[in-house]
Amino acid sequence: MHSRPKSSDLLPIGDLARRTGLSVSAIRFYEGKGLVEPIRTAGNQRRFLRSDIRRLSFILIAQQLGLALSEIESELAKLPHGRTPTASDWNAISQSIRGQLDAKITQLERTRDKLDGCIGCGCLSLSHCQLYNKDDYLAAQGPGPRQVLA
Structure with missing residues (x-):
């Protein structure tokens, strides 16, 4: 106590x-x-x-x-509740979220790289894009930027 x-x-x-x-x-x-x-x-x-x-x-x-x-x-x-957390307490949290941050960084890098290619084609159309979505095949997978965020 x-x-x-x-x-x-x-x-x-x-x-x-x-x-x-x-x-x-x-x-x-x-x-x-x-x-x-x-x-x-x-x-x-x-x-x-x-x-x-x-x-x-x-x-x-x-x-x-x-x-x-x-x-x-x-x-x-x-x-801990009721006491000031120690450097060790904060380090444990830092280690815990490091994996989450690494995954987000990987997703952001992948998105950036795919987005550059998508914008680079010039059409900016997810329904008519001949580079990533020929014949609108992604429509069956649901809404959203499937190729960019995948």
Whole structure:
């Protein structure tokens, strides 16, 4: 069981918003999702651990990297609750998402290379393209840019 943090180690939600650049409503949203957990004062005010600055920063970075909120939630669930995560805790998360990032990079490179060829032909038509979709055979596979994102 963890000891209760000192009041000097806690931040009001407004201070946390200023430190992270997030709006108070965004912090409340992440709280509702269980990504940060405030401590309630005797007056029922939210107080956050200083380490929640890192949690919220991780959320912002992970979103920029294209991770879904469910993936971010899964990663943050691996961090300890009630104490500041250590460098080792964060390293475990880094290693965990590295594979996801490598797969996204591979997909982006493949898409970039195929897109260059598609735009290069000049027709810009998925239904009439003689290079990638002769006789519109991709229509049977469903909507979307099948060749570019495959």
